[in-house]
Amino acid sequence: MKITGLLLLAGAVAALPGTNHVHRASISKADGTKFNIDGVTKYYAGTNSYWIPFLTNDNDVDTIMSHLQSSGHKILRIWGFNDVKQIPGSGTVYFQAFSGSSAAINTGANGLQRLDAVVRSAEKYGIKLIINFVNNWTDYGGMAAYFSACGVNSNAQWYQASRCQSLYQNYIKTVVNRYRTSTAVFAWELANEPRCQGCQTSVLTNWIRNTSNYIRSLDPDHMITAGDEGFGLQGDGSYPYQYGEGIDWAANLALPNISFGTFHLYPSSWGVSNSFGNGWISAHAKICQQLNKPCLFEEYGVTNAADHCPVESGWQKTSLGLKDSGMAGDLFWQLGDTIRSTGQQTHNDGHTIYYGSSDWKCLVDQHVEQIG
Numbered sequence: 001m002k003i004t005g006l007l008l009l010a011g012a013v014a015a016l017p018g019t020n021h022v023h024r025a026s027i028s029k030a031d032g033t034k035f036n037i038d039g040v041t042k043y044y045a046g047t048n049s050y051w052i053p054f055l056t057n058d059n060d061v062d063t064i065m066s067h068l069q070s071s072g073h074k075i076l077r078i079w080g081f082n083d084v085k086q087i088p089g090s091g092t093v094y095f096q097a098f099s100g101s102s103a104a105i106n107t108g109a110n111g112l113q114r115l116d117a118v119v120r121s122a123e124k125y126g127i128k129l130i131i132n133f134v135n136n137w138t139d140y141g142g143m144a145a146y147f148s149a150c151g152v153n154s155n156a157q158w159y160q161a162s163r164c165q166s167l168y169q170n171y172i173k174t175v176v177n178r179y180r181t182s183t184a185v186f187a188w189e190l191a192n193e194p195r196c197q198g199c200q201t202s203v204l205t206n207w208i209r210n211t212s213n214y215i216r217s218l219d220p221d222h223m224i225t226a227g228d229e230g231f232g233l234q235g236d237g238s239y240p241y242q243y244g245e246g247i248d249w250a251a252n253l254a255l256p257n258i259s260f261g262t263f264h265l266y267p268s269s270w271g272v273s274n275s276f277g278n279g280w281i282s283a284h285a286k287i288c289q290q291l292n293k294p295c296l297f298e299e300y301g302v303t304n305a306a307d308h309c310p311v312e313s314g315w316q317k318t319s320l321g322l323k324d325s326g327m328a329g330d331l332f333w334q335l336g337d338t339i340r341s342t343g344q345q346t347h348n349d350g351h352t353i354y355y356g357s358s359d360w361k362c363l364v365d366q367h368v369e370q371i372g
């Protein structure tokens with residue numbers, strides 16, 4: 001999702017002890033076209049929270065994780081990046097700052113220690129995290145934050161420039177080494193919605209191969225995925241199926257160090273109808289089945305609030321109905337909750353499903369019950 005609003009944050013920055021993860025007993029993995037989490041192979045539900053690593057109060061993080069746990073959610077996708085070109089005021093969270101031709105990773109209390117708190121809380125509540133390394137969009141920096149440091153001026157160049165890739169890989173190395181032995185890591189994710197408009201699909205395929213091989217060299221255990229929207233596959237010829245955003249979905253999923261496929265669904269942004277979603281889900285499931293890798297329906301949303309429950313629950317049913325034919329799980333965009341320490345609600349981008357709301361009953365409680 002391209003985020004168009006701002007998350008308002010309040011609360012003190014807590015000084016945190018360093019994490020020391022030692023348990024490696026149970027690592028989430030692919031089991032054919034399904035996921036195995038804590039030894040159980042089945043279909044899984046979850047959600048997205050780009051904002052949880054940017055909260056500054058550990059108890060708030062714990063409260064939200066406890067809500068996910070008690071609701072039966074298992075997978076949470078988060079932003080593992082927060083790139084800036086100028087160091088923000090004290091207390092504001094950021095993870096990496098670019099200056100001149102270099103990048104400095106912030107491991108301080110308003111830096112990766114916030115991600116530490118999320119990983120630690122996820123361990124405590126049995127939640128598994130998809131940790132994403134960079135944005136295609138400019139929210140929280142994105143590839144564009146790297147541009148002047150590595151001498152490029154487009155995402156297309158960024159994927160192919162070795163200077164950009166070495167800065168990016170250095171960031172990946174720092175994060176992967178920090179949580180490599182944590183059982184709370186579900187998967188490492190290359191980027192949020194990588195696109196390369198008008199490029200040959202080989203540009204992204206080469207980048208996905210290179211990056212996934214690099215991550216695999218750092219971490220032999222955890223799953224790796226691309227984080228793309230699922231464009232570029234055989235279908236009805238409408239915009240999302242086309243190859244114009246530089247994605248050949250099946251070719252990328254076939255790469256040996258890519259563990260599962262991701263796809264998103266935003267009919268209103270893509271100029272298709274809501275009913276387009278069912279065919280979109282089954283088109284991806286079919287490829288996953290052919291390649292014997294899981295398919296994760298990783299983000300989906302409709303803008304009209306009255307459509308949240310009826311439309312999105314329909315997509316959930318389609319996805320769950322394909323649980324023996326390629327679909328492994330789904331994560332709606334996006335989680336909403338109340339920040340306990342401030343009493344504020346988290347960002348409502350029109351897609352937000354708030355904990356405890358009637359939409360939550362529909363899209364979480366009922367869905368989790370149907371999954372069983």
Ligand SMILES: *[C@@H]1O[C@H](CO)[C@@H](O)[C@H](O)[C@H]1NC(C)=O
Nearest residue numbers: 159160161162165166210214
């Ligand atoms: C591929 O990865 C290697 C390190 O694993 C890096 O040095 C190189 O710049 C990358 N190349 C491209 C084109 O991404």
Ligand SMILES: *[C@@H]1O[C@H](CO)[C@@H](O)[C@H](O)[C@H]1NC(C)=O
Nearest residue numbers: 136137138144155195196197
């Ligand atoms: C993300 O990728 C697409 C396609 O390359 C591009 O149109 C869009 O501008 C990108 N976002 C940014 C911030 O560059």
Ligand SMILES: *[C@@H]1O[C@H](CO)[C@@H](O)[C@H](O)[C@H]1NC(C)=O
Nearest residue numbers: 212213214215216217256257
């Ligand atoms: C996966 O990545 C590892 C580590 O970089 C590499 O040695 C291996 O060749 C890759 N697998 C394949 C089949 O390319």
